[in-house]
Amino acid sequence: MSKEKNFRNSGSHVLLMHRVSQILQDHGHNVTLLSNRGRSLASVYVSFFLLQLDFFEDWFYTHTHVKYESENFVNLMEILGTRCSYLLRRCDIMDSLKNENFNLIVVDAFDFCSFLIAEKLEKLFVSILPTSVSRLDIGLPSPLSYVPVFQSFLTDHMDFWGRVKNFLMSFVFSVEQWQIHSTFDNTIKEHFQEGSRPVLSHLLKKAELWFVNSEFAFEFARPLLPNTVNVGGLMVKPIKPVPQELENFIAKFGDSGFVLVALGSIVSRYQSPEIIKEMNAAFARLPQGVIWKCKPSHWPKDVKLAANVKIMDWLPQNDLLAHPRIRLFVTQGGMNSVMEAIHHGVPMVGIPVFADQHENVLRVETKKFGVSIQLEQMKAETLALKMKQVMEDKRYKSAAEAASIIRRSQPLTPAQRLVGWIDHILQTGGAAHLKPHAFQQPWYEQYLLDVLLFLLVVTLGTAWLCGKLLGLVARWLCGARKLKKA
Structure with a gap:
C-alpha cells in the first residue's frame, strides 16, 4: 500500500495535519511532526503537534454511544489529560523539543495538550481547528440572534422560539466548555508552578492565528476576528486520473x-x-x-x-x-x-x-x-x-x-492563505496587531457591566436627588400657602 493510501486510511485529524505539514514543506519550511506514533527531527522552523489522534479514533470505536454526548466527550478529555501528564513527564522528549530552534508551533485544537506543550516551550503558536468555528469558544463575537450555538441544531434564520433556544443553549455551551477545560486542571497543577499556571480558556485566545477548516460557501455568515482565517478545502489536491x-x-x-x-x-x-x-x-x-x-x-x-x-x-x-x-x-x-x-x-x-x-x-x-x-x-x-x-x-x-x-473563485487558495499568514506571523514576530484588546479585558468590561452599573447608579442617584428636591419644593410651597392663609 502506498504512503498516500496509508494516510488515507488514517483519521481525519491525521490527514488534515499531515496535509498542512506537506503544504508548508512544499513552500520551503522545515517541519517536525510530533505524534503518538513517533517523531522525526530536522533543521526545524515549524513544529507540529499531532497528539492522541489514533487514540481518539480507538476510543470512539470502543464506545457504543458514538453520537456526540457531553458526558462521553468529557470522559474522553479526562483520558487525554492523563495521557498529556505522561507526555510532559517524558524529559527526553521535552528536553529535545526545548533544544530545537522552533520559530513557530502549529497545534491541532482538538487536543489541549498541544497548547500546554507550546506554553511549556514558550514559543509562538497557531492553531488548526479541524471543524466548524462554533465548536470552541475562541473569543469570536457571537450574536445569538443569528449565530447558532454548537449542538443547538439551529440555522442563522431563527424565529422567536429559535432565539430563545439559542440563548438558553449558550449557557449550556459555556458550562460544557468549563467542564472540558477542567479535565486538564490536574495536568496543569502538576506541570506548571503556582503563580504561572495557564488557564486553558486564555491559552485558546493566546494563539497567534486560528486556521478554521471550513468556509462560507458552507458555513452560515458570521463575524470573525482578523486572526481567524478560513482554510476549508486544504485536502483538495490536483486531480489525477482514477485507476x-x-x-x-x-x-x-x-x-x-x-x-x-x-x-x-x-x-x-x-x-x-x-x-x-x-x-x-x-x-x-x-x-x-x-x-x-x-x-x-x-x-x-x-x-x-x-x-x-x-x-x-x-x-x-x-x-x-x-x-x-x-x-x-x-x-x-x-x-x-x-x-x-x-x-x-x-x-x-x-x-x-x-x-x-x-x-x-x-x-x-x-x-x-x-x-x-x-x-x-x-x-x-x-x-x-x-x-x-x-x-x-x-x-x-x-x-x-x-x-x-x-x-x-476566491482570490487565494486555502493553501496560499495558510502559508501566507504563517509567513506573515514569522516576519512580524506575532499577531498582536490582529487581536482585539478584548482578550486582555476582564469579562465585566467586555460586556460593559461596569458602565451599566455606573449608569444605573447615576440614574438612581439622580432620581433620588430629584425626588428629594421635589419633596423640598413641595414642602416649601405648602409652607408658603399656610403663611398666606394666616
Missing part, C-alpha cells in the same frame, strides 16, 4: 454515472452486518454504479454483493469526486469530505454519526447541497429514496455547483 480498474467499472454504467460511498475511517468500522445489508440492498435499486469504501474483511458472508456495487479497502476520494460521471456522494459528514464535495460541486446524502457530523449535515441540508438519514434509521427503501431524490432533483446539483463556484 483503470475503476474507470472500467464506471464505464459499464454509461451516462447513468456512479455513486461514491465513503463514511470515513471511524464510521466504516461501525458498519454492522445489518447496516451493510440494508445499504447493499439500497444500492441494488439504483441504475448507477456504486463505489463503496468498505473493507472486504468486514463483509458479511451471508450477504451477496449487489451487481452494481464495487467495494474497496481504499479509494482515491478526491479524484473520484472530480470525475465527470459522479452523480452523488454518500458521506458521514466529516468536514474534510464535505469540503472536497463542495469543491467539486457534488451533491450529498449525509449519514452523520458523532461529534460535529450532525451539525455539518444540518448545514448541507440548509444550503440545499443534499439530504440526511440517521444511521439507526437505515433501511434499504429509505436510503434508496433519499439517494434518488438528490440525483433526480436538479436543485441539489445546482446548489452544490454554486457553492463550488464560490469556493473556487
